[in-house]
Amino acid sequence: MGTPELNDPDASSDKQVDEQDLARRAASGDRRAFAALYDRHVDAVYRYAYFRLRIDAEAEDVTSEVFHRALLAMPRFEPRRPFLAFLYTIARNVVTDRIRRERPQASFEDALAHPSDVPGPEELASASDDVRRLRSAVARLTTLQQEVIVLRYLEGRSTKETAVVIGKPESTIRGIQMRALAALRDLLGDLSP
C-alpha cells in the first residue's frame, strides 16, 4: 500500500503493464484475473470505506458492493485507466449513496444521539480507542476533506493520484488537504509521534 502506481506512468512500469494485462483479461470475462486484481486492491477499498463510515460491518458491505459493481462494469472498463482509480470512483459513489440513504442529513452529533448508529460491542472491542477517535473525527470533516484525508494520508496516495480520483486539480487538492489537516488536528489534538 501507499505505492505511487495509481497514475504515474513512469513508476513500477512492470507492475502497471501486468495490471493492465489483468484488467484486459478481466474485462473479457476472466474471473481469475479479476480475483488477482481483487487480491491487490481489496485492502485499499476496505480502508477507504472503513474511514469514511463508522461501522465495520458497513465497511465490509461497501467493499463487497464495490467489487460486485466493478465485476459487472468490467466489460466497459478502459484498461489503460488505473484500476484502483476505477475502484475508488465506485467506492465514492457507493459510500455517498449509503450516507444519503441511511442518514439523510445527519451530523456526527446526530449520529451519537441514535443508538442504532453507534458501533456495537464487537466493533468497539475490535477497534482500538485511537482508531475510533480518528474515525469519529474524520466523520466530522466535509465530504471532500474526508476523501482527501483518507486518500492522501490513510491510503498514502500522492496529490496527483488523489486529484485523479476526486476529479479536481492538484492545487485544489492541496488547499483542501491543508484545511482538512487543520480541522482534524483541532479535533484530535497533536497525535503523539
Added chain:
Amino acid sequence: MSTPNERELVEFGERLSRYRKIAPRPEFRAELRSSLLAGPVSLESPRASRLGWSRVFAVRPALAAIFILVLLATAGGVAAASSLPGDPAYGLKRAVEEVQVTLTSDDIVRLDTLVTQSDRRLADLETLVARRSSAIGFGTDEYAAAAVRVDDVLGRVVASPASSQRDAALARASAASTDHLARLEALATRLPEAAQRGIQRAIEVQQRVHGKSNLAPGRSGIPIAPTPGRGGPPSGVPGRP
C-alpha cells in the same frame, strides 16, 4: 516555501500513516473472493446504450430472446459462440448463456439449461487442455462455477414435488454427472499442477451433484434421456456452430 504552521500540519498528516495497517477480516476477504469467482457473469455490454439494455432484459424476456437470435445471426455472435475461456468474445458468449438461464420458466427447465452449459464448459476445458492453452486455470474455474450453479438449482428441484418432468430432469442431471466425473478423472491426469486444485474442487462438486440427483424422494426407474448438447464436441472446436 511552507510556513511553520504548514510544516506542522504536514507532520501531523504523516503521523496519520500509522493507521494504514487497517485491513479486512481474513474470513470476509476469503468469502468475498469466492463469491466473485463463483457468481454469475455480467449482463452489461461493452458499450452501454442510453436505453439501458440490461433493464430491458429484466422486464422484457421476449426482447431478450430476439436480441439473442439477432446476436447469434451476426458475425460477432458466431465468433462468440465458438469462443473459449480467455478469448475476447467469451464474455459475450457467457452473457448470452446468462440470458438463456434468465428466460427459463421454472427450476426444472433451468436445471436442464445449466446442465447443458456445464457440458459446454467441460468440453471447452478439454479443448483448452488439448491445445495446452494458458487459460486452462480459467477454464477450470469456469467449469467449477457452472457445476456449482447446477448444484444450487438441483437442490431446489430435488425438494420440489415429484413429477415425471422433475424425475426426467434429475435423471439427465445424474447421467451427465456420471459422464462428467469420468471425463474429469481423465482430465486430472493431464492437467498441470497449478490446475489440480481447481479440478479436484470440480470433482467434489460433481460428486455432490451425482449424490443429490440420485437421492430425490420418489424417484425411481426413470429412463435416462441424453441432455441436449451433452457429449458433443466443445464449442471451440472448428466447424462447430
